[in-house]
Amino acid sequence: MLSRKRQTITGKQVVERVKNIKPSKTRKIIRRFHLLISKRKAIVGKLKIKNIGDNDEESNVISIRKQLNGRELKMYNEGFSNDKADEREKQLLKVKVTDDRYELIALLGYIMNEIVNKGGLSNYQSASRVGQDNKRGGDSSKLLVKWLLDDLQLTSIDRVLEIGCLSSQNHISKFKIVNGIERIDLQNINNDKKILKQDFMERPLPKGPEEKFDLISCSLVLNFVNTPLDRGRMLLRFNDFLLDRGYVFIVLPLPCLNNSRYMNSDTFCQLMKHLGFEKLQYTETHKICYMLFQRTMGYSPNCNSVSTFSRKTKLSDKPGMNNFTILLP
Numbered sequence: 001m002l003s004r005k006r007q008t009i010t011g012k013q014v015v016e017r018v019k020n021i022k023p024s025k026t027r028k029i030i031r032r033f034h035l036l037i038s039k040r041k042a043i044v045g046k047l048k049i050k051n052i053g054d055n056d057e058e059s060n061v062i063s064i065r066k067q068l069n070g071r072e073l074k075m076y077n078e079g080f081s082n083d084k085a086d087e088r089e090k091q092l093l094k095v096k097v098t099d100d101r102y103e104l105i106a107l108l109g110y111i112m113n114e115i116v117n118k119g120g121l122s123n124y125q126s127a128s129r130v131g132q133d134n135k136r137g138g139d140s141s142k143l144l145v146k147w148l149l150d151d152l153q154l155t156s157i158d159r160v161l162e163i164g165c166l167s168s169q170n171h172i173s174k175f176k177i178v179n180g181i182e183r184i185d186l187q188n189i190n191n192d193k194k195i196l197k198q199d200f201m202e203r204p205l206p207k208g209p210e211e212k213f214d215l216i217s218c219s220l221v222l223n224f225v226n227t228p229l230d231r232g233r234m235l236l237r238f239n240d241f242l243l244d245r246g247y248v249f250i251v252l253p254l255p256c257l258n259n260s261r262y263m264n265s266d267t268f269c270q271l272m273k274h275l276g277f278e279k280l281q282y283t284e285t286h287k288i289c290y291m292l293f294q295r296t297m298g299y300s301p302n303c304n305s306v307s308t309f310s311r312k313t314k315l316s317d318k319p320g321m322n323n324f325t326i327l328l329p
């Protein structure tokens with residue numbers, strides 16, 4: 001079940017059945033969920049509440065309740081009330097600078113209510129699955145496999161890192177020439193043992209070549225990263241994880257590159273070139289674009305110099321365009 005209702009500055013979504021949800025809506029649901037999880041992390045850190053994980057919300061509810069005293073529990077329950085929803089949404093954005101314990105506890109109640117009772121988690125799970133729906137292009141690794149096998153004529157690939165993996169049954173997993181595949185995702189929604197719950201941005205750097213990869217797959221992930229700078233940081237990190245001549249498969253919703261004021265397919269490929277990646281393949285369907293790059297041997301991008309990719313440049317401006325872009329730090 002997917003849901004939608006009024007929109008707030010923090011992307012608040014509430015329950016109403018939606019069958020054919022647009023990609024922009026699924027992105028909003030996923031972003032909203034990530035926002036709730038990250039604010040909760042900050043709040044439980046400040047309140048020193050322990051044993052809060054991302055996999056079992058029922059246990060989280062029990063854990064929080066156990067660690068609050070009577071008055072705190074009252075504040076926590078008050079957070080569930082809808083009356084102050086607008087105020088709480090504003091407070092969500094100020095968690096970093098708030099030290100009032102009771103305010104934080106009420107906000108925690110509000111967040112837990114959004115995640116558990118108001119469909120935040122189930123919306124997130126449905127929205128993530130919709131991304132892999134056949135109508136949205138299906139499992140993008142089918143095309144990747146075709147490129148590797150038919151176009152590059154590879155006979156073996158040792159190590160693959162799949163970032164943002166929703167299923168360990170993707171086409172690439174059945175691909176015989178791949179020897180080892182590591183799958184990571186911010187939320188392992190199905191508790192699939194073959195997917196590690198990990199933020200790529202916090203993944204420890206490889207200690208040596210044996211921990212690096214021949215291929216990174218990053219399908220429909222960059223567009224879920226919240227800010228242009230964080231997207232740039234993600235691309236920069238690819239270099240640390242790839243072997244020389246390693247490949248990067250990137251999939252983006254087409255509007256990111258054909259309907260943005262600040263980015264198009266040329267500027268995206270120039271950015272990748274600046275980072276040391278040569279474009280090998282590019283193809284578009286009416287909704288999605290697929291790209292395969294290869295790391296240039298021995299190249300390491302000069303990230304100390306401020307480049308043209310560190311500032312937003314308007315390329316076009318028409319009504320209905322979006323503001324997707326990627327910036328380097």
Ligand SMILES: C[S@@+](CC[C@H](N)C(=O)[O-])C[C@H]1O[C@@H](n2cnc3c(N)ncnc32)[C@H](O)[C@@H]1O
Binds near residue numbers: 131164165198
């Ligand atoms: C729409 S899904 C894409 C799933 C699949 N790769 C596909 O092509 O359909 C985007 C996924 O990227 C994951 N994601 C976003 N940022 C991430 C990060 N920094 N590290 C790991 N996974 C991330 C999200 O958790 C989400 O499940």
